[in-house]
Amino acid sequence: MGTDGAAFEVRELTKDFGPLRAVDGLSFAVAPGEIFGFLGPNGAGKTTTIRMLTGLARPTAGRIFFFGRERTGDIKGAQHLMGIVADDDNLYPEMTGRANLEFCGALYGMERGERRERAGELLERFGLAPAAERRFGAYSKGMRRRLVLAAALIHRPPILFLDEPTTGIDVASARSIRSLLDAMRREGTTIFLTTHYIEEAQRLCDRIAFIAEGRLAALGTTEDLLASAREDNAVDFVLAGPAAPLKEALEEAFPGVTCRAEGGTLFVRSARSLGLEPFMDFFRSRAVEVREARREGPSLEEVFLGVTGSVPRKRKKGDRRP
Ligand SMILES: Nc1ncnc2c1ncn2[C@@H]1O[C@H](COP(=O)(O)OP(=O)(O)OP(=O)(O)O)[C@@H](O)[C@H]1O
Numbered sequence: 001m002g003t004d005g006a007a008f009e010v011r012e013l014t015k016d017f018g019p020l021r022a023v024d025g026l027s028f029a030v031a032p033g034e035i036f037g038f039l040g041p042n043g044a045g046k047t048t049t050i051r052m053l054t055g056l057a058r059p060t061a062g063r064i065f066f067f068g069r070e071r072t073g074d075i076k077g078a079q080h081l082m083g084i085v086a087d088d089d090n091l092y093p094e095m096t097g098r099a100n101l102e103f104c105g106a107l108y109g110m111e112r113g114e115r116r117e118r119a120g121e122l123l124e125r126f127g128l129a130p131a132a133e134r135r136f137g138a139y140s141k142g143m144r145r146r147l148v149l150a151a152a153l154i155h156r157p158p159i160l161f162l163d164e165p166t167t168g169i170d171v172a173s174a175r176s177i178r179s180l181l182d183a184m185r186r187e188g189t190t191i192f193l194t195t196h197y198i199e200e201a202q203r204l205c206d207r208i209a210f211i212a213e214g215r216l217a218a219l220g221t222t223e224d225l226l227a228s229a230r231e232d233n234a235v236d237f238v239l240a241g242p243a244a245p246l247k248e249a250l251e252e253a254f255p256g257v258t259c260r261a262e263g264g265t266l267f268v269r270s271a272r273s274l275g276l277e278p279f280m281d282f283f284r285s286r287a288v289e290v291r292e293a294r295r296e297g298p299s300l301e302e303v304f305l306g307v308t309g310s311v312p313r314k315r316k317k318g319d320r321r322p
Pocket of ligand 1: 017020022040041042043044045046047048049
């Protein structure tokens, strides 16, 4: 039995390609209705994990559960539970948008009337109704991505797997895909997505897993991840007077501490954790008034960097895959 109530779960999931261990003992469970983000640098094992979860690759070891039932050797038996959004190669360029959707419905064994109705509903919802009778091959990249997403949802799956849903499309199309995902989550669809864009994960995901070299490096809500990485090694003191005259004396008094003065603020950093009291004593002994002492936390990007050793990508306006 899998974990009670999980939409799906992996335990010690492992994949070797010859001598290379691409996925190394991953364990996590995704709750129904959750958007779960899977982030990691290139080659971390994200696609390989999705391929195992969706039955395109066979695990070397480990177990996979869908809604509590083990499906490790029989992912095909769980495929009615999942929609899969990979590349747009799985649709036919010479067929219209509508025909593509109806064809996908037929592959899932939906009856003609039902798939026609569902295709119409999805075209409407994804803003593709005006392009329904146009060839898929003539769609823009952003429209293609939306149709691929619609095709994955034709059979109303409770779980959606997306591998980099917004890579290579422009900012407006990416925003429209994100709002569609958000709406699906509100309706209870469980969404598992890989992304390189940390701000996308932060905006969209209920929880985020960072993976590096096939291993789970960190897992939690954005707040959890930020809190776990918040070390007491940075503190800013806002002083009543100019900060610069105190810089040298402070560094001398606290070996291993570096500080930067800017106007009335001293930004104090250390490799070790810093208690506030010794600094307050330092300021008191010099009759310096401290108006505020602020602890600075890391950004999610810094957490990612810390746990994966790699810098996440930033989306730029008009960003497209090279
Ligand atoms: N079919 C394969 N045969 C051999 N090695 C593979 C195969 N597929 C993936 N790998 C290797 O497994 C590792 C993980 O690859 P994977 O594609 O899962 O990473 P990823 O996190 O999705 O990376 P990216 O962000 O670049 O898409 C990489 O070192 C990759 O070269």
